[in-house]
Amino acid sequence: MAEEEFKLEYDRSVVGVEYELGTVTITQELLVSYAQSVGEPNPIYWDPEAARRGPHGGLVALPTLCSIYSFNAMNATGPDLKMNFGTTGMDAGAAVETFLPIRPGDVLRVTTKVKDVYAKTGRSGPMVFTINEETFYDQQGRKVAAVTRSGVRR
Amino acid sequence: MGKTLFFEDVNLGDALPSLVRQASNDTVKAFVKVWTPDRGGSRFTDEGQAKRDGFPGPIVPGILSMSYLSQVVLTWADNIELEKLDVIYRGLILHGERLTCRGVVTDKGLDGGRPLVHVDLFMERDGGERPLTGSARVLVPQRLAH
Structure with missing residues (x-):
């Protein structure tokens, strides 16, 4: 079933617009508690002494850390598609990309935007996919990470 | 941990050490x-x-499952960089499910002089079903550079 057949309505003016979500202050405690909460086995990500002897000379964030900062998790006002479709939503996929190490003391500015919205029909009927991207910049304005999320509503 | 890996020692089809996770x-x-x-x-x-x-x-939150899959790469060696991880959630994972996370090298090459290795990743139930699949791009240093 194509998008037009079930009259998918949403605010198209939101797509592609970058919104500021706020900042995240990176602390040693955050890096360690996140690494421990996901059961990371490699101590260079949660033991400061092992990290000091490791390739980065100190603690750095796990590559997946930024995946926990979506606009829902940050209690921020983000893009509102005002979509009139579906009763339940779930994650369909995600991608995390790291460009520079994230270290304690960094203050990351986070932005988000809706990259795409499209409809598909699966075995259970029509579904709508929304692709969001969060981008993380450090205090020097360098892009340090990006997270792309695909969500599905049905 | 503490293992060092070099680009020259990576071969297509190499299996990364698997991990079992149970949230x-x-x-x-x-x-x-x-x-x-x-x-x-x-x-x-x-x-x-x-x-x-x-x-x-x-x-189990998808981003927690994703982090489990990342650990297959992160425990492979200490001197490598997981640059990109891309996953597709193919099925629900309930609390307590026993899952094996695996990875296989699918490609390697120099990209603008950067030694990159590509790995296919998946999370497997005991019955063989794969509720999470993905891929990773990994920077693996060359021995020559050391």
């Missing part, structure tokens, strides 16, 4: 506390909410 109720609660400390009961931690959302029971 208990307490594991998921601890993760949610770091992820969204202000969140109340949700489909991830609350049986009633999970059922109201149409799930058979509390589910």
Whole structure:
């Protein structure tokens, strides 16, 4: 079933617009508690002494850390598609990309935007996919990470 | 840990060491506390909410499953960089499910002089079903550079 057949309505003016979500202050405690909460086995990500002897000379964030900062998790006002479709939503996929190490003391500015919205029909009927991207910049304005999320509503 | 890996020693078809993961109720609660400390009961931690959302029971957050898959690469060696991880959620994962995370090298080459290795990743139930699949781009240093 194509998008037009079930009259998918949403605010198209939101797509592609970058919104500021706020900042995240990176602390040693955050890096360690996140690494421990996901059961990371490699101590260079949660033991400061092992990290000091490791390739980065100190603690750095796990590559997946930024995946926990979506606009829902940050209690921020983000893009509102005002979509009139579906009763339940779930994650369909995600991608995390790291460009520079994230270290304690960094203050990351986070932005988000809706990259795409499209409809598909699966075995259970029509579904709508929304692709969001969060981008993380450090205090020097360098892009340090990006997270792309695909969500599905049905 | 403490293992060092060089680009020259990586071969197509190499299997990365597998990991077994099993997210208990307490594991998921601890993760949610770091992820969204202000969140109340949700489909991830609350049986009633999970059922109201149409799930058979509390589910493991996708981003926690994704982090499990990343660990296959992160424990491969200390001197490598996981630059990109891309996953597709193909099925629900309930608390307590035993899952094996595996990775296989599918490609390697120099990209603008950067030694990159590509790995296919998947999470497998004992019955063979794969609720999470993905791929990774990994920077693996060349021995010549050392």
